[in-house]
Amino acid sequence: MINIYNTLTGQKEEFKPIEANKVKMYVCGPTVYNYIHIGNARSAVAFDTVRRYFEYRGYQVDYVSNFTDVDDKIIKASQEQNMSVKELTDKYIAAFYEDTAALNVKKATLNPRVMDCMDDIIEFIQELIDKGYAYEAQGDVYYRTRKFANYGKLSGQAIDELEQGASARTTTVDQAKKEDPLDFALWKAVKPGEISWQAPWGEGRPGWHIECSVMAEKYLAPTIDIHAGGQDLAFPHHENEIAQSEAKHDQTFANYWMHNGFVTIGDDDEKMSKSLGNFVTVHDLVQEVDPQIVRFLMATTQYRRPIRYSLANLQEAENNLQKLQMAVENVKYRLESAPTADLDEQEVQALKQHEADFVTAMDDDFNAQNGIAVLYEVVKQMNVYAAQPEVEAQTLQALLTSFEKMAAVFGIEFSDAELLDDDIDALIKERDEARANRDFARSDEIRDELKAQGVILEDTPQGTRWRRA
Structure with a gap:
């Protein structure tokens, strides 16, 4: 039974899908005017992990x-870079796919674009006008916020408090057009030099909020299971x-609302953002750090908790990832010569308990920290079993799978592991021969020479093993 912390209710709730064994999930994506930073990537990784766990559980x-x-921001960036909006966004959408692929984020079922949904957006806005919302x-179109009875229910804010904040954020020009300071833009009248589309109320472009309402309805349903994004x-x-959405359809928009925590940076744990100028792009980071390490750091922290970005935390993630990699290599190495016999029932039963513990951990609002702790227990089991003098192939394979x-x-x-080139392979064979002949000076010399080339040797009862440093 999967339980999800629902921002709307402020508590964990049992996940009950609208349709059996299926999940309709909408995640707010990036505004594509620059490379994504690791704060943006946090959302992509967090909800990719949620998606993967649903699939692990059979959904x-x-x-x-x-x-x-x-x-x-896109219009401004396109003008500064002397590119059309389409050229600019095509460039950074391609970069998004490249950067998230490096982090092993699965492609979405669909990544719709605002430009491809303009007719749907205009139709949606017209329906809100027709209903009096x-x-x-x-030339602008605004939403009558006070007409929606439950406005503020997600953020838990009183509408009078929201009005004070809205007045401070609204320009004098916008204020003169609005019936109420809380009203927000659904459509913005065109300004000189801006990209625009023709609508019944005038030429312009959509406001930010309307696009996700339209796309969630168009590509999923008027009511979806999960809507997610950064907090x-x-x-x-x-x-x-x-x-x-609820004004248009008179029904619940999303049954569960999920929000991931920030990536922070610096001694003050400041939120990472482009507006603050304190960001690290994924595009640059993966040139310097193994993307698997970045993924490991982000995916193994429970999605609602903040992540502190630091070199020390990246190093810790690398160390932990290497422990997992070594356990896999240990099992694969023993599999090369392991005989096939009866399964070791004691090992299988211990593994089944670990699998049950993993489900228990992840069912609790995708608690990745407890989930990864179970993986460390499986690592111990794998290492201990693989080190035994007598092992069995099916048992090894069951552990590995x-x-x-x-x-x-x-x-x-x-x-x-990478294949050794011929020269290094020859050195390992020479060292084995030197050890057999008790020429330990030559044996140590070869070990040191290989270490200098980044190859670490391990002498085991089953023979000499190697790994990259």
């Missing part, structure tokens, strides 16, 4: 995540999505 997941490709003002989106973005399936929930995959 089919329809996973939709949008690209915002029409926006004030929206109004046109000098900074809960207000106003997700609050406004609820108001728009189960471990890799659990690790895959976190996006961790293990490749076979």
Whole structure:
């Protein structure tokens, strides 16, 4: 039984899908005017891990995540870089796919773009106007926030408090157009030099919030199982999505709302963001650090908790990942010569208990920290069994298969070790011969020479093994 912390209710709730064994999940995607930073990647990794766990538990997941490709920041960046909006967004969408692939984030079932949904957006806005939830003002269209009875239910804020904040954020020009300071833009009238589309109320482009309401309905359903994104989106973005969608359909927009914690940086644990200029792009980071290490750091922290980005935390993640890799290599090495006999029932029963513990941990709001702790217990079991003088092939394979399936929930995959080139292979054989002849001076000399080349030797009862440092 999977339990999810629902931001809407402020408590954990049993997950009950709308359709048996299926999950309709919408995750707010990036605004594509620059490379994503690791704060953006946190959301992609967190909800990819959630998706993978649902699939581990046998669910089919329809996973939709949008690209915002029409926006004030995009227009500004396109003008600064002397590119069309389409050229700019195509460039950074391609970069997003490249960077998230490096982090082993599975592609969404669909990544819709705002530009491809313009007719749907215009139709949606018109329906809100027809129902009295929206109004046109000098080419802009605004949503009547106070008309929606439950506005503020996601963020838990009183509407009078929200009004004070809205007044401070609203320009004098916008204030003159609005019926109420709380009203937000569904459509913005065109300004000179901006990309635009023709609508019944005038030429312009959509506001930010409307796109996700439209795309969630178009590609999933009027009511979806899960809507997710960074915790900074809960207000106003997700609050406004609820108001728009539930006003149009008179039914619940999303049954569960999930929000991931920030990536922080520095001694003050400041939120990482482009606006603060304290960000590290994934594009740059994966040139310097193994992407698997970055993925491991992000995926093994429970999604609602913040992650502190630091070189020390990356190093710790690397050390832990190496422990997992070595356990896999230990088992694979013994598999090469292990005989096939009866399964070791004691080992199998211990493994089944670990699998049950893993499900218990991850069923509790995708508690990755407890989940990875179970993997460390499986690592111990694998290492102890693989070190025994007598091992059995089916038992080794059962341990390996189960471990890799659990690790895959976190996006961790293990490749076979690189093949040695002929020169290094020859040195290892020469060292084996020197040891057989009790020429320990030559044996040590070869070990040191290989170590200098980044090859670490391990002498085991089954023969000499090697690994890259």
